[in-house]
Amino acid sequence: MKTLILTCKDIRKFLNMRETIDKMEEAFKLHALGKVQMPPKSYLIFDKGDLRAMPACLGKYAGIKWVNSHPENYKFGLPTVMAVYILNDVKTGFPLAIMEASELTNYRTGATGGLAAKYLARKDSEVIGFIGCGRQAYTQFLALKEEFEIKEVKAYDINESSAKKFVEFVKSHGIEGKVMSAKETCQCDILVTTTPSRKPVVKDEWIKEGMHINAIGADGPGKQELDEKILLRAKIVVDDIEQAVHGGEINVAISKGLLRREDIYATLGEVILGKKVRESEKDITIFDSTGLAIQDVALASLIYEKAKRENVGLEIDLFNL
Ligand code: NAD
Known part of the structure; x- marks a missing residue:
């Protein structure tokens, strides 16, 4: 053999x-x-x-x-x-x-972001914001394009040349794209965060009701991209509870005692099985992705x-x- x-x-x-x-x-x-x-x-x-x-x-x-x-x-x-x-x-x-x-890894991570958004984001979502424009942003975009009629992409990266390169990629797929500030990028229907940050990049006041966030970057202890206040007003869906508590977007808020494991709304699997859903157009939903074997x-x-x-x-x- x-x-x-x-x-x-x-x-x-x-x-x-x-x-x-x-x-x-x-x-x-x-x-x-x-x-x-x-x-x-x-x-x-x-x-x-x-x-x-x-x-x-x-x-x-x-x-x-x-x-x-x-x-x-x-x-x-x-x-x-x-x-x-x-x-x-x-x-x-x-x-x-x-x-x-x-x-x-890039493909399965992107695909799962697309899948989470398909179940959690508002169906009429058409403006997508990207905070962090490295490798993961590309496959997140490709997956969201499969699930939504994207009209516009906004992109922010601390390294502006990465954001520009990503916008060129978006345009090569026939979709309008612009490099913007982090704040402007957050004015969108679906926000994708893919930075390796260890402190919040996205502020609470930038996040409006009805948005969905794919929080991809935090996949280890101490990593965090979102202001903790966002977690407190959102429905948090994780890929796996143990992994998310240990190293997902919620790990810092949990270790500070601001959030409890019981505050997790659902796992992605439960959402796919229809056990939990977005309940209102006003819900803020977050998919906390840590990456599963x-x-x-x-x-x-x-x-x-x-x-x-x-x-x-x-x-x-x-x-x-
Ligand atoms: P990458 O290095 O290709 O891209 C990261 C990008 O983020 C870079 O362009 C960098 O300039 C930008 N960046 C860094 N700090 C920033 C900040 N404060 N504000 C804005 N932009 C910032 O890395 P990647 O492969 O895209 O991975 C990104 C993150 O996603 C890492 O933390 C990685 O561990 C994580 N990741 C998660 C999964 C998962 O399954 N959830 C899978 C793969 C990677």
């Missing part, structure tokens, strides 16, 4: 946002029904960064993402984040594939099946079988 090796070039051939959103919907439903296995992420912490393991099992596939974060890697000409995925067959444990997983296994299995069908990748006999 052979193990399939897939590089980032191979993976890109199979990344399709519509399919990824649908796959995420299926994964989050199974998560809410308790039909997945997903032990907590496990970390190795170093002076200059960290490595984390994210195992999960979904249906007939299991797998693990092994991913680093080394913010000073630019000094060595290397990316901050480099992820590798090992996909196994649940029946035998055989490693079916080893694949590059950084782009996979089930999202990775779901997308890795989809990519693996496509690559096998289309004979893409390099097959190697790891065990001399």
Whole structure:
């Protein structure tokens, strides 16, 4: 038996946002029904960064993402984040594939933002604001474009050239885009925050009734993008309660005692199952995304099946079988 090796070039051939959103919907439903296995992420912490393991099992596939974060890697000409995925067959444990997983992470994160907004944002949402215009902003935009008739995109980044580049990307999809201040960017229907910030970037007074926020950037202890007062007047939907309490947008407010775990309105899975909904046009809804291992296994299995069908990748006999 052979193990399939897939590089980032191979993976890109199979990344399709519509399919990824649908796959995420299926994964989050199974998560809410308790039909997945997903032990907590496990970390190795170093002076200059960290490595984390994210195992999960979904249906007939299991797998693990092994991913680093080394913010000073630019000094060595290397990316901050480099992820590798090992996909196994649940029946035998055989490693079916080893694949590059950084782009996979960006896609599954974007797709889940689109999915959350589909259920939580007002249906007539047409102006989207982006605070932070790095990698995650691109796939968040691609996913929202699948779900909404976007009329205008507003973009803010502390690095103006990143915001300009992102706006060019938006325009290349035929949608109007403008670089604006953080305050102006928040005058929108759906706000997407994708910064690595450790202090609030979005002020309470900028957030109007009826808005939906995809809070993507905070995915570890101490990270925070939104003023805590926003959390107190919003319906907070998390991807996973334990992860969100530990390192999601709500982690700082919880550790300060401003918010309690019981204040979480729902998980995304519960929303998809129809157990919880946006109750009024005036509700402010927040999707607190931390990134789940089930999202990775779901997308890795989809990519693996496509690559096998289309004979893409390099097959190697790891065990001399
Ligand atoms: P990136 O480095 O590509 O982009 C981050 C952008 O934020 C940069 O353009 C930077 O200039 C900008 N920025 C930094 N501080 C800012 C501030 N105070 N105000 C405005 N802009 C600011 O990183 P990325 O891959 O897009 O990741 C962004 C964040 O999302 C990180 O914190 C990362 O850990 C997190 N993330 C979350 C998930 C998830 O599943 N929730 C998945 C991947 C990444």
